[in-house]
Amino acid sequence: MSKLNILVVDDARFIRERVTSMVREAFPDFNVLAVENGMQARQAMQQKRYDLILCDWEMPEMSGLEVLQWTRAQDSYKATPFLMVTSRGEREYVLKAIQAGVNDYLGKPFTREQLVQKMVKALDKRQQLSPQQQARASAMLAADQQKKPAAAAPKTQAKPKGLAQLRNSQQTFRCAIKDLNLREIKVVIKNEGAFPQVLEQVVVDIEQLSGDSVARINGFVTAVQATEQKLESAYVDVRVSFMDEDPDKLSHLSKYIASVR
Incomplete structure (x- = not known):
């Protein structure tokens, strides 16, 4: 047995x-x-x-x-x-x-x-x-x-390339998209004391600018860096490499990228 x-x-x-x-x-x-x-x-x-x-x-x-x-x-x-x-x-x-x-x-x-x-x-x-x-x-x-770390509920500001959610197993980070392509995305989250960890598995929910659909892309964190060289940096950059090979998700992502370029 x-x-x-x-x-x-x-x-x-x-x-x-x-x-x-x-x-x-x-x-x-x-x-x-x-x-x-x-x-x-x-x-x-x-x-x-x-x-x-x-x-x-x-x-x-x-x-x-x-x-x-x-x-x-x-x-x-x-x-x-x-x-x-x-x-x-x-x-x-x-x-x-x-x-x-x-x-x-x-x-x-x-x-x-x-x-x-x-x-x-x-x-x-x-x-x-x-x-x-x-x-x-x-x-x-x-x-x-x-x-298990304590959970937090950070928020962020809107940015020109759109909004997203970065989800790990403990919490959801509202974030702004700084850059993205079919292989990776760079987002910024507000510094409220909790961050995703490098090599941690995450899901990135990328909201269409029209607000009528969302692309959910699986990935893992490759870098976490303060946006300012000081301890009290207000925001943190997070880079995520995508893992999905689903053609539908890649097509959705391609259309989104084209819409913000």
Whole structure:
């Protein structure tokens, strides 16, 4: 029972590797397979039995919702725990996932603590965790909780190239866009004592100038720098490298870039 099989599905390599690492750190006796799209996920589930599926929503060719619908249509997977992992948190998306039979929903970006909590909750319901696995997970969650920083709610000023939100696993930073291209974005946030960390996974919500749509791009922080060379600098620059390879997101981003050039 301890050798559970976990399937990770995400088209962003950085996130696949990060989730795989988190799962193996928390549950070293689990077998973990990571695939990059829904078609590969289907093939993997047809070749081997998986006990828990961690699946991204927004993927090319076959979305996470379609993977979930296909999974629930298979007799051998009707009751298998399925966690949807996505940057989309709108109520309509959550409802669609619930209607399709999702077990839980994990919003990007997330911490190891949040991921492990969701996994433990899903596997405990089916009594798939041994006492040793439960004890290890509990100890890891307790350690992560002690490291958790205090949350803040900074705000920022509007800038000519538009507004955005920078979300890490703890909080949301309102920010102004200083520059961007298809590979990275540079934003400025107000200094209120809390900043994203270098190499931290984040989601950048880029608001269209018209206000009628938002591009949600997964990325990681590559630099954090004060805008002034003094301790009380009012603003901080944050540079984020994009990880998404979704053609729809890149097309959306390209149109936005063209509109502000």
